[in-house]
Amino acid sequence: MAVRYGWADNPECNLYGATDSPASPFRTDNWPGYYFSEDKE
Numbered sequence: 001m002a003v004r005y006g007w008a009d010n011p012e013c014n015l016y017g018a019t020d021s022p023a024s025p026f027r028t029d030n031w032p033g034y035y036f037s038e039d040k041e
Contacts (some may be wrong), residue, residue, distance in 0.1 A: 002029035 006013040006025030015023040 002027065002031070004029070 004027040007027055013022060
């Protein structure tokens with residue numbers, strides 16, 4: 001359905017490209033208003 005990488009307030013990102021540069025956070029969806037956080041109920 002969709003992919004999100006590093007999509008949080010303070011993500012631990014560990015994805016690097018071929019030039020050893022870190023990947024920026026990204027998302028492939030455009031669903032407005034749908035967020036998930038373990039600290040919120």
